[in-house]
Amino acid sequence: MLERPFDEMRARHLLRRACRAAGLPDPDGAALLALGENAVFDLGDPAVVAKVGRVPSAGAPGCRAARELAVARWLDGRGIPVVRPHLPEALDADGHPVSFWRRLPPAVRPARAADLAPLLRALHELPDAPDRPAPAFPLPRRELLAPVDRWLAAADGRVDPADAAFLRERKESFVTALAGLTPVLPPGPVHGDALPRNVHVGPDGPVLLDLETVSADLREHDLVVLTLAQDRYGLPAEEYAAFTEAYGWDVREWPGCAVLRGARETASAAWVAQQTPENPAAAAEFGRRVTSLRNADARVRWSEF
Numbered sequence: 001m002l003e004r005p006f007d008e009m010r011a012r013h014l015l016r017r018a019c020r021a022a023g024l025p026d027p028d029g030a031a032l033l034a035l036g037e038n039a040v041f042d043l044g045d046p047a048v049v050a051k052v053g054r055v056p057s058a059g060a061p062g063c064r065a066a067r068e069l070a071v072a073r074w075l076d077g078r079g080i081p082v083v084r085p086h087l088p089e090a091l092d093a094d095g096h097p098v099s100f101w102r103r104l105p106p107a108v109r110p111a112r113a114a115d116l117a118p119l120l121r122a123l124h125e126l127p128d129a130p131d132r133p134a135p136a137f138p139l140p141r142r143e144l145l146a147p148v149d150r151w152l153a154a155a156d157g158r159v160d161p162a163d164a165a166f167l168r169e170r171k172e173s174f175v176t177a178l179a180g181l182t183p184v185l186p187p188g189p190v191h192g193d194a195l196p197r198n199v200h201v202g203p204d205g206p207v208l209l210d211l212e213t214v215s216a217d218l219r220e221h222d223l224v225v226l227t228l229a230q231d232r233y234g235l236p237a238e239e240y241a242a243f244t245e246a247y248g249w250d251v252r253e254w255p256g257c258a259v260l261r262g263a264r265e266t267a268s269a270a271w272v273a274q275q276t277p278e279n280p281a282a283a284a285e286f287g288r289r290v291t292s293l294r295n296a297d298a299r300v301r302w303s304e305f
Contacts (some may be wrong), residue, residue: 001129006054007278014052018091018098024048035278036305037212047103048086052282054274055097055150064212065090065097067137071211074135080122081207081226083200104200104207111199113226113239117246119191119199123208124219125188136208142192143218144263145171145178148270155273159283163290167270170293174263181256185219185249194222195229223251224260228268232302269293272305 004010012030030050039052053065060289069090075082086100115240126134148171152164172274191198192213200207213219226243229235244250251257275282285303293298 002217005277006039008035008039011035011041012294014093014096014098015039015050018050018100019043021091021093022069022100023111024100036275042103045068046086049101051101052093052100053097057092057097057193063216065099068212068214069099069136071139071214074137075123075208075211075214080119081205082211083207083209088244093208103204105268107201108203109201111196111201111206113196113229113235114246115201116194116196116197116226117243119206119208120194120222121247123189123191124185124222139189139214139216140276142190142213142221144221144267144285145175145205148267151270151274155276155283158276159273159286161292163287164273166290166294167266171270174259174266177259178263181218181220181259183218183220183256184254187218188216190215190217190222192221194225203207214219218260220251220254220256222266223247224257225248227252227257228264231298232265232268232300233304234301265293268302272293275305 011026011032015027019025024043024046027041027043028048030043030216031040033049034037034040037054041050041052041055043050051065055067057063066089069085069088072082072085076084081102084102086102090097090099093099097279148167152159152167155164155210189209192215193210198208198210200209226235226240230237230240269286272282272286272289276286282305284303288300292298292302
């Protein structure tokens, strides 16, 4: 039996089931905020945001969603401003994890790269000390390239097989290269997807969002993200400079930066593939990204999805 595509209609069906199980009102009027690894909905009234996982979970009700909720409680307890859960546990909807979060007050302005820097510094400086202990649960490594094969498989028949094969081969080369990196910063907790879009600037200041990829790995993972944002998505140079000044170090000084950046590019190109079943424009973007990687052309700008 063919797996049903994870589109807005499917996500709304799953959301409805989860809301019913949680005793929340029918979400017919919920506004779709994002459709990526999760479908994110604003329920309106009550002031709750729901995240519906794209991938059915191997565990109930979803180890990734459950870990994100646990991470939020841990970081909140350590004094780092983060989004807070509405319900303590994720729910299961036809095998998909659904988590519910308190809606933040309206943003006072768009987040900038410099808003991200103090949040990352606070996260990166978390010591394993009695007053600020490590979490009571294990944090995984930042498996940046692990989902590449799954993302490409989701696009089977919708993208050029040669492009998919190129990314698989490129992924394997970076898996080997990553294993040989020597970091400058001491390894520890990282956000894993450190971008301004994952910061909400409310009346009380910046708040860190989307904690699914919080991991324990090279701190450089969080800093390389913005080098890619500048090169591929047009982050202004002055914003990048403001970020490095606020953080206190420019990862481009590190010899391993190109390797980690290349791995991130590989994952970012493959990530678009899973969008092709419900978004025809994703196939064109996937092709553009792969072509730019084949040609080693860092001047090609990528569109955000």
